[in-house]
Amino acid sequence: MKKLLALVFMFVFVQVSFAKFFAGGTVGITATKEDSGSVEDTTNGYVFGPQFGYDINDRWGVGLGLYIQHNKTEHESGGYTSEIKSDGWAVAPFARFNAVEYGKFNLYFIGGLAFGGVESKSGSYKSESDLVLLEITPQLQYSLSDSFALIADLNFAKFKYQNISGDNDNDSSEFSLGVNSDEVLNTSSFSIGFLFRF
Numbered sequence: 416m417k418k419l420l421a422l423v424f425m426f427v428f429v430q431v432s433f434a435k436f437f438a439g440g441t442v443g444i445t446a447t448k449e450d451s452g453s454v455e456d457t458t459n460g461y462v463f464g465p466q467f468g469y470d471i472n473d474r475w476g477v478g479l480g481l482y483i484q485h486n487k488t489e490h491e492s493g494g495y496t497s498e499i500k501s502d503g504w505a506v507a508p509f510a511r512f513n514a515v516e517y518g519k520f521n522l523y524f525i526g527g528l529a530f531g532g533v534e535s536k537s538g539s540y541k542s543e544s545d546l547v548l549l550e551i552t553p554q555l556q557y558s559l560s561d562s563f564a565l566i567a568d569l570n571f572a573k574f575k576y577q578n579i580s581g582d583n584d585n586d587s588s589e590f591s592l593g594v595n596s597d598e599v600l601n602t603s604s605f606s607i608g609f610l611f612r613f
Contacts, residue, residue, distance in 0.1 A: 439566065439610040440465040440480065453492060460486035468509070470612075476511040480527070497537060505531030505546065511554075521556040525568075533579075544581035550574065556610065564610040 441464035449456045461484070468478020482505040490497045509527035529548040534541070551574040558564045577589040 435612050436467070436469045437476070437478070437610055437612045438465065438467050439608055441482070441608060445486070455491045456488060458486060458488040460484065466509075468511070470511075474513045476513075478509055478511070480507040480509060480529075481505075482507065482529075482531070499535060499537045501533055501535040503531060503533040503546075505529045505548075507531075507548075519558045521558070523554040523556060524551055525554050526551045542581055544579050547578045549576045562612050564612075566608050566610050568608070 441462055443462045445458060445460040445462075447456075447458045462482065463484075464480055464482035466478055466480040468476055470476040482503075484501075484503040486499075486501045488499045490499070507527045507529035509525055512524045512526075513521055514524055515522040527548075527550055529546065529550070531546040531548075533544045533546065535543075553569045553572055555567045555569060556564050557566075575589065579587045
């Protein structure tokens with residue numbers, strides 16, 4: 416029995432000592448204004464989404480992302496102004512697979528399952544929705560050092576399944592798979608971030 420416990424302890428120690436923890440995520444602000452003469456929409460918002468995880472070995476890593484988001488849109492039309500506020504949150508466990516290494520570049524595939532919710536308010540009207548999202552997205556990583564890397568999520572090529580269920584029978588589902596070549600140079604189709612290993 417002592418030999419078995421020693422073997423298990425040694426296996427766990429080797430696995431944990433090899434693991435490299437990492438942190439990264441998303442921080443951003445949004446400001447848009449659309450004016451078509453008689454109608455003007457102004458949107459301001461922010462998103463904060465830290466991610467934490469560890470690399471199990473040279474190919475696999477696992478982690479958890481936590482996200483909060485806020486948007487406020489003001490709609491002006493014919494002298495009348497309305498305001499829509501929305502707040503969202505999500506918890507997203509994920510796995511990373513290192514598919515290709517070339518020098519300082521790595522191509523990863525990130526698979527995640529997110530659970531969250533959104534609450535929207537406009538005047539006295541309020542709605543709430545629940546979100547379930549399954550997504551696999553390629554990610555390009557450039558290592559600046561052993562501890563710091565730049566990452567780019569390539570959102571124009573992905574697998575995505577999303578289900579939103581809300582109050583007032585407002586339910587929707589979305590499924591997408593493939594590459595959209597029209598979106599390769601669209602800045603909303605990729606995002607750049609960082610990864611810090613410790």
